Amino acid sequence: MLAEHPARHWHALADGRVECLLCPHRCRLTEGQRGRCYVRVCHAGALVLSGATQPLGCSPDPIEKKPLNHFLPGSLTYSFGTAGCNLACRYCQNWEMSRSRASSASAGPPIAAAQIAAAARAAGCRSVAFTYNDPVVFHEYALECAAAAHAAGLYTVAVSAGYVLPAPRAEFYAAIDAANIDLKAFDDRFYRQLCGARLAPVLETLEYLVHETAVWVEVTTLVIPGENDDPRRLHALSAWIAGHLGCEVPLHLSAFHPAHRLREHAATPPSTLIRAREIARANGLRHVYLGNLRLEGGGDTWCRGCGARVIARAGHRLVHLGLDEAGCCPYCATRCRGLFTSAPRV
Known part of the structure; x- marks a missing residue:
């Protein structure tokens, strides 16, 4: 059976629906209806999370896999996610989790936040990472796990697309020590057509994190041939990072491998990543990493x-x-x- 968890950041509407105030979709839901994330549900006139405390994929990972290269390098982080996501990326490599409705057959048992922290310490991890799907959709559970991690002397890591509204964003990142934010493209069309989202809220999240919090931030862009690899777009993306976030913010340029609804799409050749790194460095970025391909010196x-x-x-x-x-x-x-x-x- 799926566990239900009270949600934060919503209000009741005069017509009987509830409006979720967690992310820019602002889903308005009737009784029994799920949001675009699949896991936030209108139940008995309130917003609840379905399966939110039933994590999937719990595993120690190298922190470099998140990827974070300037945060506790060489350490292990205890990684987990849940079902659901508030984006709908057509190329998602974790789509079995992110596009899941968390059926009782696929979800694991509920795990208390203190158990997550204890498992992380037992595995020799120095941090707990909310990853695989976007922690925005399990906001409340992530906050509980972050508090338990900090109480156990562990750091906290978020891997996110940054698609979140200001109030929950401030609440969440007050509990986070490091974040890798996906900047999927510097192109609103790409966000709308391939991710079901918009670019502007992601840029706002990045500026907020770098300039208004103590969170250590790194940025990842998955470079997809024919979609976001145009040199002009790559120039605009890295120039924006340099001008708005600063030249010391690490940028990870990752190779695309066919997945989900882009299985027939071409993979990213090494030459494309190398060219993208040259563009980013020319714009002043000092730490540009190449991922998802074994390239000499790329990391x-x-x-x-x-x-x-x-x-x-x-x-x-x-x-x-x-x-x-x-x-x-x-x-x-x-x-x-x-x-x-x-x-x-x-």
Whole structure:
């Protein structure tokens, strides 16, 4: 049986419906109707989450897999998601979870937040990551898990598309230590046609996180041939990051592999990612990483002061970490922004 959990951020409408105030879709639901995320449901005149405390895919992962390259590099993070998502990306690699209605047959048993934190510590993880689907849709449960993680000395990580309204955004990210935000394209048409969303709220989330919170932020763009790989769009995307977020914010450019409703689409060739990195660097971004393909040096970190390689990676595996606890280069003492401490969260 699916567990139900009271929802926050909604109100009742005069016509008997409820309006969800969690994300920009602002779904208006009649009795028994589900939102576009599949998991927020109108029940007995209130908004509830269905299956929200029944996580899927619980597993220790390298933090680099999120991807986060400047946050506790080489550590493990305890990753999990739930069913549902508030975007409908046609190329989603986790579509079995994100487009699921969390049927009682597919959902796991309810797991208390304290159990998540205990499992993370037992697995040797330094953080808990809300990932696989978007934590926006299990907002309330994620907050409970974040509180339990912090109480256990663990950091918290969110992997999100950033499609959320201001009030729940502030509430959620007050409990988050690091986030990787998908900037899927610098093109509202792409968002509308391939993701069922809009670009502007994502840009607002990114600016909010970088300028108004202490959350460590990295950005990922999945580069899809013929969809968002036009050099002019890539130039606009990286120029916006440099101008609005700053040149120290890491950008991960990931290769697309056919999935979900784009199974017949071409995969991203290495040359496309390399060209995208050149464009981003020309716009001033200092840390541009290449993912989903094994490219020599694609995951390495270089000192912006002297140019030395200070972190070496092979895929998601840390090979060498040359920075000290403060993130300073051993050769010129230039500080690399991020979190590199070996200490637990306090």
